[in-house]
Amino acid sequence: xxxxxxxxxxxxxxxxxxxxxxxxxxxxxxxxxxxxxxxxxxxxxxxxxxxxxxxxxxxxxxxxxxxxxxxxxxxxxxxxxxxxxxxxxxxxxxxxxxxxxxxxxxxxxxxxxxxxxxxxxxxxxxxxxxxxxxxxxxxxxxxxxxxxxxxxxxxxxxxxxxxxxxxxxxxxxxxxxxxxxxxxxxxxxxxxxxxxxxxxxxxxxxxxxxxxxxxxxxxxxxxxxxxxxxxxxxxxxxxxxxxxxxxxxxxxxxxxxxxxxxxxxxxxxxxxxxxxxxxxxxxxxxxxxxxxxxxxxxxxxxxxxxxxxxxxxxxxxxxxxxxxxxxxxxxxxxxxxxxxxxxxxxxxxxxxxxxxxxxxxxxxxxxxxxxxxxxxxxxxxxxxxxxxxxxxxxxxxxxxxxxxxxxxx
Amino acid sequence: xxxxxxxxxxxxxxxxxxxxxxxxxxxxxxxxxxxxxxxxxxxxxxxxxxxxxxxxxxxxxxxxxxxxxxxxxxxxxxxxxxxxxxxxxxxxxxxxxxxxxxxxxxxxxxxxxxxxxxxxxxxxxxxxxxxxxxxxxxxxxxxxxxxxxxxxxxxxxxxxxxxxxxxxxxxxxxxxxxxxxxxxxxxxxxxxxxxxxxxxxxxxxxxxxxxxxxxxxxxxxxxxxxxxxxxxxxxxxxxxxxxxxxxxxxxxxxxxxxxxxxxxxxxxxxxxxxxxxxxxxxxxxxxxxxxxxxxxxxxxxxxxxxxxxxxxxxxxxxxxxxxxxxxxxxxx
Ligand SMILES: Cc1ncc(C[n+]2csc(CCOP(=O)(O)OP(=O)(O)O)c2C)c(N)n1
Ligand code: SF4
Ligand SMILES: [Mg+2]
Numbered sequence: 055x056x057x058x059x060x061x062x063x064x065x066x067x068x069x070x071x072x073x074x075x076x077x078x079x080x081x082x083x084x085x086x087x088x089x090x091x092x093x094x095x096x097x098x099x100x101x102x103x104x105x106x107x108x109x110x111x112x113x114x115x116x117x118x119x120x121x122x123x124x125x126x127x128x129x130x131x132x133x134x135x136x137x138x139x140x141x142x143x144x145x146x147x148x149x150x151x152x153x154x155x156x157x158x159x160x161x162x163x164x165x166x167x168x169x170x171x172x173x174x175x176x177x178x179x180x181x182x183x184x185x186x187x188x189x190x191x192x193x194x195x196x197x198x199x200x201x202x203x204x205x206x207x208x209x210x211x212x213x214x215x216x217x218x219x220x221x222x223x224x225x226x227x228x229x230x231x232x233x234x235x236x237x238x239x240x241x242x243x244x245x246x247x248x249x250x251x252x253x254x255x256x257x258x259x260x261x262x263x264x265x266x267x268x269x270x271x272x273x274x275x276x277x278x279x280x281x282x283x284x285x286x287x288x289x290x291x292x293x294x295x296x297x298x299x300x301x302x303x304x305x306x307x308x309x310x311x312x313x314x315x316x317x318x319x320x321x322x323x324x325x326x327x328x329x330x331x332x333x334x335x336x337x338x339x340x341x342x343x344x345x346x347x348x349x350x351x352x353x354x355x356x357x358x359x360x361x362x363x364x365x366x367x368x369x370x371x372x373x374x375x376x377x378x379x380x381x382x383x384x385x386x387x388x389x390x391x392x393x394x395x396x397x398x399x400x401x402x403x404x405x406x407x408x409x410x411x412x413x414x415x416x417x418x419x420x421x422x423x424x425x426x427x428x429x430x431x432x433x434x435x436x437x438x439x440x441x442x443x444x445x446x447x448x449x450x451x452x453x454x455x456x457x458x459x460x461x462x463x
Numbered sequence: 464x465x466x467x468x469x470x471x472x473x474x475x476x477x478x479x480x481x482x483x484x485x486x487x488x489x490x491x492x493x494x495x496x497x498x499x500x501x502x503x504x505x506x507x508x509x510x511x512x513x514x515x516x517x518x519x520x521x522x523x524x525x526x527x528x529x530x531x532x533x534x535x536x537x538x539x540x541x542x543x544x545x546x547x548x549x550x551x552x553x554x555x556x557x558x559x560x561x562x563x564x565x566x567x568x569x570x571x572x573x574x575x576x577x578x579x580x581x582x583x584x585x586x587x588x589x590x591x592x593x594x595x596x597x598x599x600x601x602x603x604x605x606x607x608x609x610x611x612x613x614x615x616x617x618x619x620x621x622x623x624x625x626x627x628x629x630x631x632x633x634x635x636x637x638x639x640x641x642x643x644x645x646x647x648x649x650x651x652x653x654x655x656x657x658x659x660x661x662x663x664x665x666x667x668x669x670x671x672x673x674x675x676x677x678x679x680x681x682x683x684x685x686x687x688x689x690x691x692x693x694x695x696x697x698x699x700x701x702x703x704x705x706x707x708x709x710x711x712x713x714x715x716x717x718x719x720x721x722x723x724x725x726x727x728x729x730x731x732x733x734x735x736x737x738x739x740x741x742x743x744x745x746x747x748x749x750x751x752x753x754x755x756x757x758x759x760x761x762x763x764x765x766x767x768x769x770x771x772x773x774x775x776x777x778x779x780x781x782x783x784x785x786x787x788x789x790x791x792x793x794x795x
């Protein structure tokens with residue numbers, strides 16, 4: 055962090071060489087978050103180191119609480135959010151799992167907490183590197199789940215996260231998934247907006263008639279049992295149904311105020327305009343080696359493209375169908391595992407395959423498990439994936455649906 | 464730090480506020496002393512209070528959808544989360560009031576938990592909450608000496624030998640719960656030197672309890688009160704004796720009532736008379752033999768129990784409170 059940022063207190067737009075974690079910390083200050091809770095675990099905790107420094111230097115006024123466990127970390131922001139405070143916290147790997155009870159009820163209560171997951175393998179055995187299974191575990195609970203690829207995107211999406219989560223049509227928590235090391239610790243040039251710009255974009259959080267306050271003496275989360283639980287689950291389902299519209303709206307507003315963004319908030323497409331035979335699909339920082347590999351293969355005349363899925367929840371079924379429906383085969387790259395699942399494949403693979411099922415003309419869907427525990431996904435790994443997928447096209451059948459790539463046999 | 468309410472000490476039972484904050488709509492057992500604790504707690508605190516309650520009888524039996532008994536804003540928190548719930552609520556209010564996002568006014572924050580939620584699962588969270596001097600909050604542990612809501616199982620706060628669904632007396636093992644009840648309030652007071660108020664109480668002494676709640680809410684910073692609550696279902700006695708059993712717990716010297724305010728320990732009610740030597744402790748068996756959960760205790764067991772209680776009054780550094788002795792004088 056350069057001192058200029060703190061000195062100027064985000065008065066002027068600037069370009070900074072910062073990591074993904076630092077970008078999210080700056081977003082917290084820009085969004086004027088009220089309560090932030092921290093607990094150390096690599097790699098997410100760098101964000102809290104930056105937050106605490108911003109606070110110590112007077113660049114950011116927030117209640118910064120170092121909790122005694124991740125469970126308390128998430129419980130504290132949950133309750134702060136219930137009285138109307140804007141909140142942020144986060145974790146990684148087993149820390150995220152330690153907080154799981156609190157994470158589940160935050161979604162159940164429809165509290166718009168924003169959290170950063172610095173994706174990390176679940177110990178044991180001990181490993182710091184990225185795997186997506188930590189964040190993935192909340193996929194059924196009512197959290198929005200976004201996978202970031204660059205530091206700029208981390209800052210931008212964090213700002214949008216509060217706006218989307220705190221929209222009363224949603225009132226759902228938002229997890230910003232950032233690949234450990236590759237994003238949390240890697241520096242890139244980031245355009246940092248001014249406080250004034252952010253204020254124009256992001257209104258105060260208004261909990262409305264759900265705010266817990268003596269002027270509004272409501273009872274939150276009474277015991278409902280079978281009498282009402284199903285109706286309440288249905289409300290969460292309906293809220294999640296409403297999120298794509300909210301996301302699109304917020305994304306367009308963001309583009310207007312800040313002048314950057316992709317055509318779609320849900321997917322990022324790379325070299326797919328000419329309806330390539332093979333489309334690779336993956337999430338997060340994977341896009342870097344994949345793009346390099348695609349460029350190389352294109353030079354050799356192979357028609358290959360890439361679709362990066364940004365929102366895992368809500369899952370943009372129609373957009374995915376449209377983006378993948380015209381190719382001959384899809385190669386889904388999972389940085390996660392789902393032991394014993396259909397075809398023994400990864401989580402993303404089975405979701406994509408199920409999204410494509412209703413199509414009349416379905417592409418082959420081949421799965422690749424790669425980059426677990428932070429292992430690098432190399433250009434030649436991507437080339438191998440494309441070769442295997444090409445074979446499926448040539449022979450008309452898939453030999454093995456799920457292939458582990460770059461693993462010692 | 465947010466401002467504090469003015470809640471003067473109440474002189475005489477007749478001056479306890481008439482306004483109710485916990486009314487009809489709950490489904491607790493007949494004679495449930497914990498329900499009375501809730502009622503007195505919120506009477507003492509008044510309407511400008513947010514209450515957060517962790518899972519247990521005082522949630523499940525108390526707070527049914529569409530028939531909430533709470534007149535004040537109330538929210539459920541997880542079984543082990545009373546400390547973090549209080550911290551989060553207070554931090555949210557403090558932050559927004561400081562930044563001008565919310566009207567700056569004194570609002571009491573109370574989080575309650577049972578003995579299972581507080582003495583066992585949530586102990587670390589309560590400990591952390593008591594370190595945050597900048598937040599005004601009260602954590603109240605209502606101790607019915609079991610995981611009552613899940614059908615009466617032993618907790619770390621259950622008495623030695625008590626029958627529960629996880630500690631039933633059997634043909635080979637008569638005593639299944641061999642743990643001695645945790646000494647929770649002194650542990651928290653000793654462990655958190657900057658915490659300004661820790662107290663114990665019992666709803667059988669309603670006025671004393673009311674004033675302790677008010678003390679806790681007006682002294683500033685995080686505070687803790689531990690309340691013993693006779694539970695007719697879990698302790699197995701006729702519901703009409705709840706009040707009497709609460710008194711017996713104190714009169715036998717098993718439950719010691721006191722407050723520790725700004726480092727000063729003051730015994731209250733009968734505990735004070737016992738401590739001063741002006742009143743004798745009643746035999747423990749008078750308390751134990753009134754309850755079905757101790758029906759299997761033998762004469763030997765009763766004597767063992769009495770011995771432990773005697774020790775706590777005769778051998779402990781601070782009788783009934785600090786369970787070790789002062790360092791021996793330099794004998795050399
Ligand atoms: C994490 C978790 N584990 C277990 C439970 C099941 N449970 C619900 S209420 C309860 C009993 C709590 O006991 P205590 O805190 O003493 O309150 P009481 O029921 O006695 O009033 C338990 C174990 C739960 N709700 N949450
Ligand atoms: S089981 Fe005990 S604590 Fe629970 S409602 Fe009944 S009397 Fe009260
Ligand atoms: Mg209990």
